[in-house]
Amino acid sequence: MRERIAGCILVVMLSAGAIVSQPNAGAEAPPAAPVSNGGFEAGRADGLPTGWHGPARSFARDESIARGASSSLRYRNGDAARYELCTQRLALQAGAKYEFSAWIKTDNIRGGDAGGGAAICMEWSGKDGKWMGGHYPSGLTGTKDWTRVVGVVRVPREAASFTITCYGRPKTTGTAWFDDVEVRRVFDPPLDSFVAAPNYRGWLRADDPAEVRIRARLNLLDVQSGAEELKLEAALRDASGRVLARADARPKGESHELTLTVAELAPGGYQAEIRLLDGRGRELGRNLHELRRPEKAFGPRVTIDRHGRTIVEGKCFLPLGMYFSSINEKDLRLLASGKFNCVMPYGSPNREQMDMAQRLGMKVIYSVKDLYAGSMHCPKHIKTVADEERAVRDRLKEFRDHPALLAWYLNDELPQSFMDRLEAHQKWAVQDDPNHPTWVVLYQVDELADYVRTFDVIGTDPYPIGRHAPSMAGQWARQTVGTFAGARPAWMVPQVFNWGNYEKGDKSRLRSPSYEEMRSMAWQCLCEGATGLIFYSFYDLRRNVDVSFDEQWGRLTRVVSEIDSLADVLLSIEPTGEVRAEAVPGGKSWLHWTARRRGGRLFLFCVNNGDGEGEVAVTLPRPAGQVRLRGGGAGPAVKGRSFRDRLGKLEVKVYEVEEK
Incomplete structure (x- = not known):
């Protein structure tokens, strides 16, 4: 399983859609080291170093x-x-x-x-x-x-x-x-930012709104000016440096979004600049974002649209996949029978395996996540960053034209100490393969904003069963999507394994997720904005000690088949009107919900995360004639524009509303 470690970031690199950070004018020199006797030169009579506390037997x-x-x-x-x-x-x-x-x-x-x-x-x-x-x-x-x-x-x-x-x-x-x-x-720059729109690689596509939105994140701990004195300024320039649009604002709080309204842009490169100024006009920070208007004929094989949906060969695609160690035909046929449509094998497939996946209708998220010198599973011949670049670019060029390729898997929980190289790998992928997005997965859910220049698609992997409550899945999904204000797609990684596969000693508290837990966790993620689910992991299903492969596989495929049957609904962008759903009674909410409209019908998805139970009170945009429960069963009675229904712990209900 992926090792969970942490690290640091000190520099940023320029890449397509990336930023250049200018020096922090408001930062001070680091203070004196807070560790006393860090070299253990001074000692006490009991044999321990001065200033340190621990048992002398160890x-x-x-x-x-x-x-x-x-x-x-x-x-x-x-x-x-x-x-x-x-x-x-x-x-x-x-x-x-x-x-x-x-x-x-x-x-x-x-x-x-x-x-x-x-x-x-x-x-x-x-x-x-x-x-x-x-x-x-x-x-x-x-x-x-x-x-x-x-x-x-x-x-x-x-x-x-x-x-x-x-x-x-x-x-x-x-x-x-x-x-x-x-x-x-460690002093972060007072200004960090990312391009919220366009939301994919800084590409200004023909169907995007005529605007550039830049989301600024302020770190004011090291800035002497008061927040009320600060000013943000943004400008959009063409390749000649001519200013096409400007915007400014007095930021309120630690995040703020500026919008640059743009007219018709010719194909080519553009640059968006955002600056943070203090009350005297002194520049505290400056970021530059590279943007591009592609040629109208350019149509990537796989891309991300402005709604965060994955588009494959021009059609919407909801990634439903699993982690594998390596792939073979028997397992892929089984995976396809369970309504999965993609696979993420740690063992990078060869061309024969990629051909097999294509023949079976299975997309591949191709892993290059181990090609970092000094990382745990890095091949021994990769010893320098130059070695990394050769290895990554060679792999990109070898498989970028393969029709089975869905995305590149760039990072599996590497810490911030790899940040300069994480950004470099993203840069190489953007340069060498405009036809496929990159995906990274992190457990560092509180640090996601620092990784924004390292991926096209983000994912986090909440694995609560055996350690925490199932509601962790929805909490992490909400935080993952919310960190980027919905401007980056999220392929979440739900748990299907038993933690006992990875721990030694007493495993009595550890177990595999139940059907109800897997279903609730998957739908929690979708309700909180996930645009794909890649479950962890297929190989664990064969070694879970508390439940057989056949039983857990049967549970999982029930979950995935249900989601697959509603994929067209989940991917719909038809306006829903104003829909509200609230847990009754209030307090700590156990409710996750989302709504979609497709083909003249309104669909409401309601999920109980297990933290409580009660009724869900729904208000519809217009009077309804009937509410049906997807999957059978009588729906709740509707009164005009509202209805109520009870959700037990971990229960998932999909309501199909016929409006008058």
């Missing part, structure tokens, strides 16, 4: 091994059931961004779960002292010389206390040494 200051000076922190553990930490409290600024790091040396370290081993982490708690969260880079295992482990995170504004920790992940045994632990402030 941790000790070691003067015989050090990376730089004379000492290090040694971790030694022979009991996999023992889980102990060595921690220091930090004085950090809530809401700020930090890079934390340590050099780690290991001797026969054995880890438990994926990402285990000798590691560091940063955690935070609220004013009430309760743990709020943390950031956890993957640990080191085996025997390795000094290796720098890095994490970058923006701590919550609600946090009140912070810690840095050296430790062995759960079930870790062996010996490790830590040295040169550091925490430093």
Whole structure:
């Protein structure tokens, strides 16, 4: 399974539809390092380093091994059931961004779960002292010389206390040494932005509205000016530098959208500029966005329309797929029989496998996600960024014309420490293949905005069953779509596996999702704006210990077949009129809903996420004659423009409304 790690971003690169960030005029130099005795040179009588707190049976200051000076922190553990930490409290600024790091040396370290081993982490708690969260880079295992482990995170504004920790992940045994632990402030530019419209690669297509919308994100923590004094200015220029449109605004809050109204544009390149100014007219930040009006004859094989829908060979397409390890004909035939239409194999297919997928009517999301030097699964011959570029461009050119290709899979949860290369890979894909979008999947749901220049389609992978409530699926989908104000399509990754496939030790609390949970989670994502679902994963269905493949496959195909039968409805963009649906009673809402109109009928999708139950109160745009339940059963009685119906926990109902 994909390892969940974190990292940092320090630079941005220019690409089609990307930005150039100018220096932050309002930033100050980083303050003094907040870690005390990060080199472990000072010690106490109990053998531990000064300023650090942990059990002496697992941790000790070691003067015989050090990376730089004379000492290090040694971790030694022979009991996999023992889980102990060595921690220091930090004085950090809530809401700020930090890079934390340590050099780690290991001797026969054995880890438990994926990402285990000798590691560091940063955690935070609220004013009430309760743990709020943390950031956890993957640990080191085996025997390795000094290796720098890095994490970058923006701590919550609600946090009140912070810690840095050296430790062995759960079930870790062996010996490790830590040295040169550091925490430093990372200053983001005060202005970041992306093009909200046009929503795909900065392409101004003939059917797009005559406007360019730029969404600005302000980071004012390091700017001395008050927010009421700030001003945003935007301009659209042609290739000669002539200004075609201007807009300005006084931003309110941390995000603001500027609209540049444009007249008929000839094919060619354009540039949108957005600037942030303080009250004295001083420039605090500037972004440049590259735009292009394609030739009218240009029609990509696969593209994203202005509504976020996937368009394949000119027709709307709702991606319904699964993750695979590698593909074969037997499995693809089975997948197609379950109403799936695409596959994401980690094992990058050869031409024979791509031909097979095409023959069976299956689209392929082609993975190049491992071609990053230093990443966990990177081929050994890729050692530099130049090696990456050759490998990525060769693969793009080899398969970009294959009719089975749906999209390129560029990133599987890589941290921000890879950001410059993530942006470069997106740039290469845009340059070498105008006919297919890119897709990335992240678990870093609170960091999505930082990745905006690395993809065409975004996805996140909430896997709650066995750990959290099923409502996590809808929450993540809402946040994923909302981060980009609906201006980037989202192919979400729902859970169908048992976490026990990836964890060791006690698995009694872990299980596979039920049919009701899988159905609710999938529909939660769709109601919150997902435009595709790629389930994780096919190979897990063969090793889930608590339910047979046939049983779980049967449950899953019921879910997918239902969605497939409504794909034309879900992809419809006919105006619905004003529809409202509310959970009764109110409070913490368990309700997700969306509406579509197709062929003169109004469809309402209502989903219970399991956090409660009750009635849904619906108000329609006009009086209705009858409300039917899709799939059979009597619909609720309608009174004029409204009706009510009860939704039990995890229940999904699709209402088909006949209007008068």
